[in-house]
Amino acid sequence: MFAANTADAYRGMGYAAASERLWQIHMSTAYARGEAAALLGERFVAQDLLQRACNVDGRQTTRPASPGDWIAEAYLDGLNSFVDGLDALPPEFEHAGAEPMHFTLDDIAARYRFTSWFQHKSWSEKMLIGRLMATHGVDWFRNLVRRFSPEDEAVGEMLNEPLQQLDPTVFALAYPEAAGRPPLSGSNNWAVTGSLSVSGRGMLATDPHQPHSIPNTFFYVHLNAPGFDVFGAAFPGVPHFMMGRTPELAWGLTTGFVDTYDVYIEDAEQTQTPGFSRQECIAVKGQGVRQFELDFSRHGVLLDRLTDSLGLTRPQERRWQTSLHWSLAEVPTSAGALACLPLATDAESFGEALYENDVCPLVNNIICVDRQDGLRRFIAATLPAREGVTGIVPLPGWDSRYDFRLSTEKELTVEVNPEKNYALTANDDTMGDEGPYPIHNFPASSARADRIRQLLDAGGPFSAQHFKTMQLDLVDLRAREVLAEILPILDDSEDDDARLAARLLEDWDCQASADSAPACLFYPFLDRFWPRRFMRSVLDEPLLSLVPVGAQSWNQFDVSDFLAARSPWLAHRGVLEASVVGCMAEAVAWVRAHLGTYPDRWRWGDLHRIRFQHRLSGKEWWSHMRVGDAESGGSATTLNMAMHVKGEDIPLQVYHGPAFRMIVDLAEEDRVHFVVAGGNGGRADSHFATNQFDAWLDGQYFEVRLDKLNIQQAFGWELLPA
Secondary structure, X not given: OEOOOHHHHHHHHHHHHHHHHHHHHHHHHHHHOOOHHHHHOHHHHHHHHHHHHOOOOOOOOOOOOOOOHHHHHHHHHHHHHHHHOOOOOOHHHHHHOOOOOOOOHHHHHHHHHHHHHHOOOHHHHHHHHHHHHHHHOHHHOHHHOOOOOHHHHHHHHHOHHHHHOOOHHHHHHOOOOOOOOOOOOEEEEEEEOHHHEOOOXXXXXXXXXXXXXXXXXOEEEEEEEOOEEEEEEEOOOOOOOOEEEOOOEEEEEEEOOOOOXXXXXXXXXXXXXXXXXXXXXXXXXXXXXXXXEEEEOOOOEEHHHHHHHHOOOOOOOOOEEEEEEEOOOOOOOOOOOOOOHHHOOOHXXXXXXXXXXXXXXXXXXXXXXXXXXXEEEEEEEOOEOOOOOOOOOOEEOOOHHHOOOEOOHHXXXXXXXXXXXXXXXXXXXXXXXXXXXXXOOOOOOOHHHXXXXXXXXXXXXXXXXXXXXXXXXXXXXXHHHHHHHHHHHHHOOOOHHHHHHHHHHHOOOOEOOOOOOHHHHHHHHHHOOHHHHHHHHHHOOHHHXXXXXXXXXXXXXXXXXXXXXXXXXXXXXXXXXXXXXXXXXXXXXXXXXXXXXXXXXXXXXXXXXXXXXXXXXOOHHHOOOEEEEEEOOOOOOOOOOOEEEEOOOOOEEEEEEEOEEEEEEOOOOOEEEEEEOOOOOOOOOOOOOOOOHHHHHOOOOEEEEOOHHHXXXXXXXXXXXX
């Protein structure tokens, strides 16, 4: 977008986003407003009701004014101008029986809040861990929780009786549409100062991980006006550049696995502050409006009463109830939040634009580097500043010591010009015990972050090509850790298939390449999740079947976690080893059934294949909007990330990975190294919905030119005032 002024550039951004992604914007707004059931039907009622109860849409708080409102308003001008100019109903709307709508500042504010809400619902994990500890004893699980304090243990002992009575029905509210797996996200992100780059200027590499889809999760935009120039990625429907570059700086982000929820046990006999009730009306497609009665404590919605209202549980008198507190539930947030990031002139002013009155409606780790070698890392979030406890298990709702204040901007600016001249994040625990209070209570594996650090520590200077090689790296440090623990068990086994696996895996370089034979065994072995089998064999606890869907961080157990000194699991070492051997033998048999008898002919890429399509690709209008089937290397813990699930007609289908890859060298003022997993288009008649897939799959990048004379123009618009 080349415009006469910055506001007009944002008007063009809104118009272009609507042109390519109107249905995506419409649907995302319905999710954020708690109106998905009205658009898509009955199966979204529970999701809508819980979000309304927690004020995800912001209706229960007044939207404040913001310095960025003028940007949001200009963006909406363009978005709604496209809607007003429609001369026919777009096919997605016709298929869904829906009408395009006008979008508002309230919708943009709700979209930001929804982004914070959905990325990591740690509250179901707290409830699951709390009940397991109360039922079987803390000692069984203390080494399985990455951060568990003596204060947490004391709280758990105090709440032993109500925690044992927690109804697992409420766990399903966290991911009602997960179909066996929660919606995941992730990312890699790192930056270096000019002292580590070939060019002498700061550099940044970012590749956010999302479920693969057509259209792509993000919309990619370049805006140019006198004194203003930005390229980056935004969610369609909001004017926030989540990742991007200007002539002065570059920034990227990863999902932070930031713990923004607290679960409280409310005791009717001890609670002094009375609760209240509220009615919510949920419109359901084809069914009219359904009315629900919701009850609240001073902390938040009572989940047991909510499941009663939904008919998932039987209404009854309860002494103990469970309430859910989300950090933004009572905090108003604006539509202009985050819009001013591209106006920042350096990393310091970028940080100031991240927060409005100490509030940021995200849950991300963000790194920003500028042309003057300013380098900062932020935890962009609003979360409880917990004292004494970590919040890993539910808390007593009648004790005011556990009513926490919220975080501040100063506390969440966590790295400023680090001595090592680089910063990185990859969904890991970036703070450890150094933060002012627990922040990443349920992080992902540190394997990708460790690999980035390993490569950066190997020394520069780095060029764009070095960063490309890093983004495509297939070394799995997590595999090295796991193999060190399971190979002795497999070597000592009397099972022929387990010993076959040991022979293959002991020589593996832990490169998850498409040609690898050992990878064919290792990742199907992990899929069988031996720790869950082991724990269920010992404890006979059905709730363990919910791991890791109900507890996302419980997917990275090690043998050593169970064999720590004085652990009760030690007495069951034989069962543990049998679980490892049994899962590996099953993996060998499964691979043999798919790839044949001879291991020297096994290839990871023959099992591990990527394919994604438009949700309506089964309909004629969208039937061409699919890519793949193609072989894929990688794993959930390689930098070139590829997460898989059992496919319907292929053994393992890659469904999650980098939505795009971007590399910025701030010495290159007129270009960005960039590639999209599918394309930037979204309409069925667009030539650009899948046009980058082959380049992305092959590890190629485009040099996106930002100067007007060098743009290869396919077609153009001229937008004029009405």
